[in-house]
Amino acid sequence: MATINELKESMHSGSSEEIVAEYLERIEKSKLNAFITVAKESAINRAREIDSKGEKGMFSGIPIAIKDNISTKGIQTTCASKILSGYVPPYDAHVIERLKEAGAIIIGKTNMDEFAMGTSTETSFYGPTRNPWDMERVPGGSSGGSAAAVAGGEAPFSLGSDTGGSVRCPASFCGIVGLKPTYGVISRYGLISYANSLEQIGSFATCVRDVTMLFDVIAGHDSRDSTSVDRIDTHLDARTYASALVNDVKGLKIGVPEEYFDEGTDKGVENSVRDAINTLEELGAKSQIVMMPHTKYALSAYYIIAMSEASSNLARFDGMRYGLRTEDSDWHTTFSQVRAAGFGDEVKRRIMLGTYALSAGYHDRYYLKALKIRTLIKQDFELAFKDVDVLIAPTMPYPAFKIGEKIDDPISLYLSDVDTVPVNLAGVPSISVPCGFSGGLPIGMQIIGKHFDEAAILRTAFTFEENTDFHNKTPEGM
Amino acid sequence: MITKKDLEHIGWLARLELSDDEKEKYTPKLNSVLDYFNELDEVDTEGVEPTYHVLQLYNVFRDDEPGIGSITQEEALSNAPKKQDEFFKAPRMM
Amino acid sequence: MYENRDGIMIGLEVHVQLNRLKTKVFCGCTTDYHNDPPNSHVCPVCLGLPGALPVINKKAVEAAIKVGLALNCRVEEHTQFYRKNYYYPDLPKGFQITQYDFPISSGGYIIIEGEDGEHRVGITRAHMEEDPGRLVHEGTIDKSKYTLIDYNRSGMALLEIVSDPDMRSPKEARRYLDKLRNIVEYLDIFDGDLEGALRVDANISIMGGQRAEIKNISSHKGAEKALLFEIVRQKNVIRRGGIVVQETRHFDEAREITLSMRSKEEAHDYRYFPEPDLVPLKISGWAPAIKATLPELPDARRMRFVEEYGITDDHARALTSELKLAIFYEDVAEKADPRTAAVWVCDVLKGELNYRDMTIEAFKKEHMLSIIELLVSKKITEDGAVEIIRALLDKGGSPEEIVKEKSLLKVEGDIVSIAAAEAIKENPGAVADYNSGKEKALNSLVGAVMKKTKGRADARTAREILLGKLR
Ligand SMILES: [Mg+2]
């Protein structure tokens, strides 16, 4: 599979139009269902334009796939929900503006769990996305379409969003690299909110360098997002994250949180991640066990906060200004019927649980309590990072599961997020990189860093990648 | 424990019309999730401050100057399922 | 001491639109939408499009602090925005960004002219929030077949000023509203003449009963009417042995009645929580600097007018009751006799303006100065001056033109003398009455002189001349 630099190379002899056409053809032939909308016409037109003008942006003429919860002006943006089918945003998200400035071409909008609520991309109104490594299995979620598209060769790189693991999980299940940056590093302007205080836009690619190049383009302060910050120079000499890509981990202190390797963890996963830590030690890093005692409670705290925020975020879908509209009766009834018809089961469940967690009499017991637990979890990270530079743990406790296996049991589905959600509660950065296989399915490990220290996790991931070849394996036939 | 009646109230608060089937279906599922959440009761959070924002940011403002984000009336109305003249059209109130 | 026999307790929630700002509270949309088509001053933020995020307008915060200080409130150390979750078609996000715990200011008061002299009304809090859109109904809200929505107003900065339930009559409520409006106008953050600039929700209970909340009041007169209606309604409920229930009622301005809005939607549970897309504010440090820029407020100005211009307290109160009027007066009083100016601006001009539903902006202060000059130099009579003011308001022009056009220059000397002689000749009866000691008969003779001079004679001069001739 071609890297970004390889595509840039090939553009010297060929054209953007050829590259775009090649990806479009693969999408057309694909059975992955990675895309909800393919922007065929606009992508080809833009490629021709770039070819004729000879634009020289960082990604000029290179196609990119965008998760369908990121607003794209003129291209349908559905959040994989019936309630937003046909909605065409009149504005671009901040990250889309940045990508367009860099010359990237939006090739399409990718499938996802409805409103990013899921771990498997099965809750999409547009049907599940399939895992390129095994068509019977889920690609992970919620950014499953974006990950499957990259792993399946349907896009060289893509954007997802990570509220509780939605970038890292599908990266892990699909055997690619996925980065969730520090909260606030990428503007959320235009990202359709699921849980505002937890989520970040993240990037997917087949290697650390491509993920980093993409990150460099989309990171940075945006005055339209009050929670956006500009901290790129905190841990970097040069003002690019790419400058952190050095093949060297000598003296790096790795923390291994034992709580992330509990009984539910698949043996193959545990072994691969521990082997990866050994590899890094052989390359000059040192590891030590760290204690993160509140990890156990992260899942409940995460779900309560996410559902509470979601119940409010999704209140705007009333069928008046955009989206689905059912037959009119009185306003309140129409509102309830639009939502009954437009939202899927999992979304309804989360809206109801969030409504309950915020409601009179339960607010303190659920919502407020969860926010206090969040404080304790954040403190766990702060304490651990006093002694170590990065933490390494499995991204997911097991490889990709079968489509339909967990979808009817919310708890078991939620449990698969156990290793990813603490990172979102603490707002720290984390990257998932391929580190092995179990039963022919890829395994991801996550490297977690301090606030704004993306440099450390990118360097660790890059060094690991340079000295191993897990990332070079591709699914059969792709 | 939430009852079917609680669920009806939640459905109303959330403006989600629920069929009888759905009420049957959702009640046990929501209860099993709430049961799981109840594990938080065992954590002593006495004196712990809640974390609303993970970054300690404050005083983020914009100047009182017209921005570039405004859209045209046509764009504003372009996604409206129903409109009349230059207005969005909603159902009757009562 | 005022006796509140019905145990009336009125508290008001006043929404003041900070319409002097250039942009809305959380987005860069412009605020000058009043003459433009619907939905033409909007953006993803104020339309509630998916993915849009709010950012606070710094000037709006400064304005809110200004108001808080003018209302004698504490400006809080830590302030924060919350989401108030409820549903209404004017609310594009399904929640309103407002404040809950940690409002920007609280614990103030203002002094009003109460039923029995000065009365202090507590200000519970003044907090910032966003305005919803505007709904248009065909006919009335309860009968209309559909609802039309214009989001131009959506996202305008509002200050919700919540009073303690300290008012004891509809009249006091109205006085409170007048005073409050007066204060915010003085602060130069608010133009009360724009549609929807100030809206009122009123809470009222009587005889220790439950309170009713009346919504949709758009004028001070409306507030008084709605409260009067509500007192009668609640009294009737109690007299019939019923119980006043806590509920929201809608004021029907046209019919001047309140209507119950009770329905399922009454089961409010706003599920407040801190707005995750906005970070907290630490702005109490701004208060001293803002306080230093506070303009002279109505009470201070009133006292200064009495002292500096030697006018009566009543005149000073009336003249300072509207900022524009106070400025008008002061400009005139600087160049003319302040007491004469007070009489003519306050007693005459204001009355004529009110009668025509016009504001002071309809009258030029140069014209007032000319009129006073004509009066002081005795070139016109007081009746003539009134006539000039009326003509200026009705037809425009200048005082000089009107004087000429209507021949209002005062007549003197010989003309009055001739008219007096004629009056004596033509009214022998009155002359006889006067000579027999009925002094009042002189008035009819003065009247006859005035009639003959078409009011242009000075009445006192005419009287003196008549007396001279009759002696
Ligand atoms: Mg309010």
Ligand SMILES: [Zn+2]
């Ligand atoms: Zn706007």
